[in-house]
Amino acid sequence: MKISFVLNGKKKTTDVEPDMRVIDLLREHLHLTGTKEGCGSGECGACAILVDGESRLSCLMLAAQLEGKKITTIEGLSKGKRLHPVQKAFVENGAVQCGFCTPGMVMTSVDILSRNPDPSRDEIREGISGNLCRCTGYQKIVDAIEYAAKDKNR
Amino acid sequence: MKRGKQVPFRIGTTTPRCDACTKVTGQEKYAADYYGDHFFWAGVKRAGTPHGKLLKVNTEDAKRLKGVVAVLTSEDVAGSNRVGIIRGDQPVLADKKICYAGDPLALVIAENKEALQAAVGFITFDHEPLPGVFDVEEALKKGAPLVHEDSPEGNLLRLVSVETGKGASAFDECDVIVEGVFQTPFQEHAYLETEAGWAYLDDSEQLVVVTTTQTPFRDRNEMAPALGIDVEKIRVIVPYLGGAFGGKDGIAIQCLLGLAALHTGGVPVKMWWGREESFLASTKRLSARMRYRLGVKRDGTFHALECRAYFDTGAYAGLGETVMTLGLEHAGSAYRIPNVSIEGSCVYTNNTVGGPFRGFGVTQVTAAMEQVIDMAAQRLSIDPLAIRRSNALEKGDKNCIGVTLTHSTGIKKCLAALSEHPLWREKEGWKMKAEQFKKRGVGIACMAHAMGYPAVVPDFANAKIEFTGEGRFRIYAGIVDMGQGNTSTYAHIAGAMLGQDTSVFELVQPDTERTLPSGSSSASRTTYVYGNALIIAVEDLKKRILDKALHLFCSAQAEELMLVPGGIRHREGKKKVSLRKVAGLFDEPERTCTAHFRSPAATEMLDRIYLGPHIIFSYAAHLSYVEIDMLTGCAEVIGYLAVTDAGNVINPQAYEQQIQGGIAQGIGFALSEDYKVANGHTDTNNLATYIIPTAMDVPDMMSVAVDNVEETGPFGMKGIGEISISGPVPAIANAVADACGIRIGRNPITAENIFQALQKQDDQEKPR
Numbered sequence: 075m076k077i078s079f080v081l082n083g084k085k086k087t088t089d090v091e092p093d094m095r096v097i098d099l100l101r102e103h104l105h106l107t108g109t110k111e112g113c114g115s116g117e118c119g120a121c122a123i124l125v126d127g128e129s130r131l132s133c134l135m136l137a138a139q140l141e142g143k144k145i146t147t148i149e150g151l152s153k154g155k156r157l158h159p160v161q162k163a164f165v166e167n168g169a170v171q172c173g174f175c176t177p178g179m180v181m182t183s184v185d186i187l188s189r190n191p192d193p194s195r196d197e198i199r200e201g202i203s204g205n206l207c208r209c210t211g212y213q214k215i216v217d218a219i220e221y222a223a224k225d226k227n228r
Numbered sequence: 229m230k231r232g233k234q235v236p237f238r239i240g241t242t243t244p245r246c247d248a249c250t251k252v253t254g255q256e257k258y259a260a261d262y263y264g265d266h267f268f269w270a271g272v273k274r275a276g277t278p279h280g281k282l283l284k285v286n287t288e289d290a291k292r293l294k295g296v297v298a299v300l301t302s303e304d305v306a307g308s309n310r311v312g313i314i315r316g317d318q319p320v321l322a323d324k325k326i327c328y329a330g331d332p333l334a335l336v337i338a339e340n341k342e343a344l345q346a347a348v349g350f351i352t353f354d355h356e357p358l359p360g361v362f363d364v365e366e367a368l369k370k371g372a373p374l375v376h377e378d379s380p381e382g383n384l385l386r387l388v389s390v391e392t393g394k395g396a397s398a399f400d401e402c403d404v405i406v407e408g409v410f411q412t413p414f415q416e417h418a419y420l421e422t423e424a425g426w427a428y429l430d431d432s433e434q435l436v437v438v439t440t441t442q443t444p445f446r447d448r449n450e451m452a453p454a455l456g457i458d459v460e461k462i463r464v465i466v467p468y469l470g471g472a473f474g475g476k477d478g479i480a481i482q483c484l485l486g487l488a489a490l491h492t493g494g495v496p497v498k499m500w501w502g503r504e505e506s507f508l509a510s511t512k513r514l515s516a517r518m519r520y521r522l523g524v525k526r527d528g529t530f531h532a533l534e535c536r537a538y539f540d541t542g543a544y545a546g547l548g549e550t551v552m553t554l555g556l557e558h559a560g561s562a563y564r565i566p567n568v569s570i571e572g573s574c575v576y577t578n579n580t581v582g583g584p585f586r587g588f589g590v591t592q593v594t595a596a597m598e599q600v601i602d603m604a605a606q607r608l609s610i611d612p613l614a615i616r617r618s619n620a621l622e623k624g625d626k627n628c629i630g631v632t633l634t635h636s637t638g639i640k641k642c643l644a645a646l647s648e649h650p651l652w653r654e655k656e657g658w659k660m661k662a663e664q665f666k667k668r669g670v671g672i673a674c675m676a677h678a679m680g681y682p683a684v685v686p687d688f689a690n691a692k693i694e695f696t697g698e699g700r701f702r703i704y705a706g707i708v709d710m711g712q713g714n715t716s717t718y719a720h721i722a723g724a725m726l727g728q729d730t731s732v733f734e735l736v737q738p739d740t741e742r743t744l745p746s747g748s749s750s751a752s753r754t755t756y757v758y759g760n761a762l763i764i765a766v767e768d769l770k771k772r773i774l775d776k777a778l779h780l781f782c783s784a785q786a787e788e789l790m791l792v793p794g795g796i797r798h799r800e801g802k803k804k805v806s807l808r809k810v811a812g813l814f815d816e817p818e819r820t821c822t823a824h825f826r827s828p829a830a831t832e833m834l835d836r837i838y839l840g841p842h843i844i845f846s847y848a849a850h851l852s853y854v855e856i857d858m859l860t861g862c863a864e865v866i867g868y869l870a871v872t873d874a875g876n877v878i879n880p881q882a883y884e885q886q887i888q889g890g891i892a893q894g895i896g897f898a899l900s901e902d903y904k905v906a907n908g909h910t911d912t913n914n915l916a917t918y919i920i921p922t923a924m925d926v927p928d929m930m931s932v933a934v935d936n937v938e939e940t941g942p943f944g945m946k947g948i949g950e951i952s953i954s955g956p957v958p959a960i961a962n963a964v965a966d967a968c969g970i971r972i973g974r975n976p977i978t979a980e981n982i983f984q985a986l987q988k989q990d991d992q993e994k995p996r
Contacts (some may be wrong), residue, residue: 108254109263110470112420117915120420124366148254162552165248168881169888172711174420174470180252189714199923206915208418208471209711210885211892212923 079140082150091104093096096140100147107149108177112206119205123147127225129185137205148177151184163222164215171209179205183219192223234731236793237723239943242881245716246730247468247709253283258467259440260500261539262426267496268297269344270488273334273351274508275326278362278578278908279373280355282326284331290350295343298491299351300335305487307456311479313446315545317376318581320454320483323875326355327375327543328578329908330509335486342563360578360908364517364538367575367706375543375576376446383566386549388556389571392630398532398567400867406603410520410596411974414540414903415513415585416912418920421470421712422506427489428496430463442477442708442749444738450479451486462486466738472710473893474584475510477750491613507913511583512903514539514551514574516592522600523567528608528615530833535559535596537572539589541582548582548688553838554678555589555746560628561597562639562676562847563619568628572882579905586890586995587953589678591897595975598673598958602965612962613652616674616849619645627676631841633835636893636946638873638936642849645871645932646672651851652869653685658853659967667856668866669967673958676845677951680753680827683840687753687827691761693722693769693819699794699807701726702734703762706746707754709737712949713882714754716913720879721759723940725766726773727791732807744822752846752947755878757827759942764823764871772821776813785902828940844938846946847873850891853927854963861983863964865895865925870952871932876944886948887931894956896921 078087081104092097100123108117112120116134121132124146151158157165160183170176179202186193188202193201196220199212207215237243250256273285287299295715302323312318322331334351338344361367361375376380381387397403435457441447444464452459471477481499488497516539523532537556541548552574559570585591588806605615621627623637624669646652654669662668681687692704701722705715705914719733736742746758774786777796781789781803788799803885811819827844834840853867870887877883898921904912912918937944957975965971970985 101261102263105263106254107263110258110260110420112422113915115503115914115916117503119422149976152253157249161252164252165244168244168248168885170245170248170251171713171885172420172469172471173247173256174258174711176251177254195928199863203922203924206418206420206920206922208420208473208920209690209889211888211890211921211926211929213888213926213928214881214885216923216928218530 075138077138077141079142080144083144090137092138094137096135096137099137100132106149108145110174110177112174119182120175120178122181124185124203127188131181139198148180151180159225160187160222163218164226167214167218167221169210169215169218173206175205179207179215183222186219187223195220234729236727236729237720239724239878243720243730243879245713245882246719246733246735247716257687258421258470259426259438260421260424262438262498264496267498268337268339268492270335270337270485270497270499271342271344271348272332272484273336273348275322275331275333276329277326277357278329279358279360280326281358282322282324283354283356286352287334290336290347293347295339295341296347297337297339299347300487300491305455308453309454311450311454311483312545313450313478313547314549318544320487328580330581332484335488337492337952352833362579362907363579364540364575364577367571367577368588379576381895383576385545385574385576386838387573388553390556390629390837391569393567395567396532396534396569399523402531403526404524404604404607405521406600406607407521408603408973409602410518410599412516412592412595414515414580414905415897415901416474416507416903416918417475417510418584418915418918419471419473419475420811422501422503424500424509425481425485426496429484429489429494434461434463435486435489436463436465437482438467439482439485440469440476441466442472442710444708444740445745446748447479447482448740453481454483455486464740466708468737469708469710471536473586474750476710476969477584477748480510493703503915504913507918510548511581513585514541514548514582514589518593518596520596520600522604524604526607528610528618530563530619532564532567534567535570537593539572539574540577540579541574542577542580544581546583547580550839551582551584551589555593557629557678557837557841558590558676559593561594562621562674564621564625566627567671578908586893586950591954593952594673595677595957598658599961599971602962612672613643613647629836629841631830631836635844635940636875636936636938638934639676639847639849641934641936642847642871642873645934646849646851646869648931649869651853651867651930662855665858666838667858667967669854669965670851671854671959671962671966672848672849672851673955675951675954676847677752677954678842679753679756679844679846680842681949682842683830683834685839687747687757687829688824689746689761690822690824691757691758691765692744692820692822693762693765695769695773695811695814696819697811699811700732700734701728702736704736704743706738706743707758708749710749711745712754712886717755717878717882718758718762721762722766726770727793729793732794752949755945756941756947761823761825763942764825765821768823770863772818773810777805777810779813780809790972844946844967846948846951848951848955850959850964852956854960854967856964856967856982858986860979861986862979863899863977863982865927867962868929869928870929870955871934872951873934873936874918874948874951875936875938875941875946878943878945879935883933884931887952888929890950890952891956892926894919894953895926898957898960898975900976900978932964
């Protein structure tokens with residue numbers, strides 16, 4: 075079946091199988107491997123992308139559900155060579171270690187800040203509680219999101 | 229990616245990691261991110277049953293399916309079909325026996341994922357079920373079913389014992405003796421990136437394997453005989469790993485992937501384990517059962533220690549016996565104890581496969597030792613901090629296996645810093661503020677962690693750095709970066725020495741063809757050993773650059789020139805020439821400097837313990853604030869402090885990353901993580917049932933680095949990768965005991981366990 079959607083700011087029309095998952099469409103067909111798969115069952119959050127600005131798990135969505143939607147993946151977040159404020163905050167605050175949870179964590183963070191521009195640390199922790207990270211112990215990720223919120227409000 | 233103005237690296241100053249930008253933008257290519265225009269998928273049929281004689285693997289139906297390229301069994305393996313770095317007891321594809329539920333029986337190669345999945349489902353096997361052995365002590369009884377019939381000592385993989393002083397007879401001289409049985413479960417690494425890879429035969433018929441491993445050079449040596457190909461015909465490439473923590477140390481996916489690539493007719497092949505397969509077939513932290521007895525003099529002096537430990541290595545040896553041995557070497561934690569009797573049995577079972585996990589065996593024994601110390605302190609009414617301070621090791625002391633400590637030994641400094649920290653000083657006030665139905669407790673624990681390999685295993689690295697034609701620096705890192713950021717620290721070290729910032733560095737990840745053998749990414753060794761080698765190589769390169777630059781500065785002496793970001797400057801004059809210009813003066817062979825470094829190792833008492841003792845240790849003292857909900861039994865970690873002696877700090881941010889990450893995994897181990905195996909089957913087979921901490925389960929942690937220098941370390945550092953994981957179990961268990969007087973003796977300390985212990989306590993306190 076043919077579907078049309080906006081991917082990282084560009085219109086896209088593509089043929090998909092009815093049972094194709096979004097993560098497979100992105101990684102295997104569109105060569106966007108920045109989105110990671112860590113469990114395939116919605117438990118780890120590594121595959122989070124933005125669908126109409128809200129974070130969604132691409133391993134639990136079918137490609138057909140993208141019809142008419144605006145999708146942002148980690149590859150579409152930075153503007154040219156300029157990092158998105160959340161990406162910059164992750165880099166500077168040491169929120170990245172192995173980096174496998176990072177794309178999903180960054181997308182979720184962007185969503186959190188779009189809903190709540192000035193979240194408390196507890197609100198940040200709750201907001202990212204669906205994204206597992208095994209390296210950092212989360213503290214520097216929370217620092218980064220807090221920093222990004224201040225950076226944006228500045 | 230631009231990140232504003234760069235500043236040169238400096239030792240002791242935070243610089244964001246070199247790999248952060250490519251990871252945060254999704255550009256970094258992991259092993260799972262390899263695809264091509266035309267490639268096949270490979271996957272494995274696993275046993276699903278824990279013990280049996282394998283009679284036949286039926287592949288005919290699977291082979292007939294559309295899209296299936298090949299279905300391979302052990303008969304298709306040309307080599308020995310055995311891997312395992314010490315014992316070589318693990319099959320690539322099971323042939324005679326099934327020894328645990330994750331054993332691979334057949335390898336399928338298919339044109340797409342759908343055909344692969346269908347084909348795996350169509351494979352059946354005939355077997356004769358055998359009674360299994362699932363408990364370490366049962367496994368050692370006479371007549372117990374044998375996991376490996378040809379194992380010389382049956383299910384006992386290795387017995388290690390150490391006795392010093394008067395051994396257990398010294399208990400007669402003690403005023404107080406405390407004892408307890410402590411158990412720690414299997415722990416799953418749960419790295420976010422499951423095992424993945426991409427393999428092909430290149431134009432010269434060389435097998436190229438891009439995969440997730442901590443041990444590329446060792447893997448190549450294991451793969452060659454197992455698959456029956458020449459070692460020179462194998463190339464292993466390891467991109468940044470998406471986490472490993474010991475779980476990718478050794479052969480897991482490597483041989484299967486290689487075997488598949490030998491049967492595709494030249495087409496590249498991709499394999500990527502799902503989460504449940506990763507849980508089933510990857511190694512676990514060895515579970516342990518430890519009987520501890522500590523004898524203490526009235527004044528609190530530790531006098532005698534007895535430790536009887538059983539470690540479950542599961543179905544295969546792997547590194548199980550070395551895991552246990554390192555644990556036993558640390559059985560007395562960070563204290564002087566003149567008389568010890570330590571004995572450990574590493575045992576085969578049909579449970580799972582044990583292996584390295586951050587902390588190796590040290591995390592297990594520290595959980596036990598640091599709890600008996602609190603029990604002793606309580607009996608003697610001595611403050612738990614005071615009893616630790618008075619027994620803590622100092623340089624020149626002998627450790628619990630009788631080895632004299634000749635390197636930096638900072639545990640006393642750690643305890644001093646902990647005693648002055650507000651979290652220690654204000655603990656009573658914090659405890660008093662517990663709300664209704666809550667109780668609060670504070671616990672502490674010390675730990676030591678050896679760095680590098682044991683004495684008889686040569687621990688070396690070969691650094692390689694190239695000054696490119698463009699005037700950039702390319703570091704060839706022979707040690708895998710599994711996420712700890714060691715390769716970035718290599719740039720930090722070289723940058724600090726060469727006066728350069730991040731922008732001029734390129735980091736080549738391990739590749740058996742391009743980088744030099746430098747051992748595994750493990751044992752808290754990666755920065756110490758490679759860093760030391762790199763310093764030698766960089767000094768050489770720096771001299772070459774300055775000597776060449778002389779040609780561009782009239783009548784100057786080499787010592788009048790200095791490296792500045794992007795170039796070379798005369799110390800007094802204003803003249804600066806670019807690195808690129810200097811690079812143009814180099815002949816190709818001059819561009820690259822290599823250096824070898826071998827870590828210092830014990831030269832005496834090599835027979836004291838299996839593979840010999842270690843001599844360099846990091847130390848730490850941890851403190852936890854824990855609140856118990858008396859209605860539900862739920863324990864929550866409210867605050868955490870780690871004071872660490874890991875020598876001098878090179879990059880404070882990277883240092884904190886290691887401390888915090890280790891603590892979080894330790895908190896998971898303490899409160900929720902439990903890879904449960906019952907009769908060889910697990911119910912904790914994914915991230916929904918095996919619970920690792922979320923952002924809401926870990927508090928903000930405080931980290932203090934004590935001022936201590938390890939003279940042999942690169943810029944005075946020691947290994948930091950593992951030590952912090954050993955603190956949370958005892959620090960939290962001690963806090964739970966402090967809060968409500970219960971000691972459960974096994975982790976995870978779940979709400980259910982606490983609730984039941986509280987009920988038991990209630991029943992005992994009720995008037996009869």
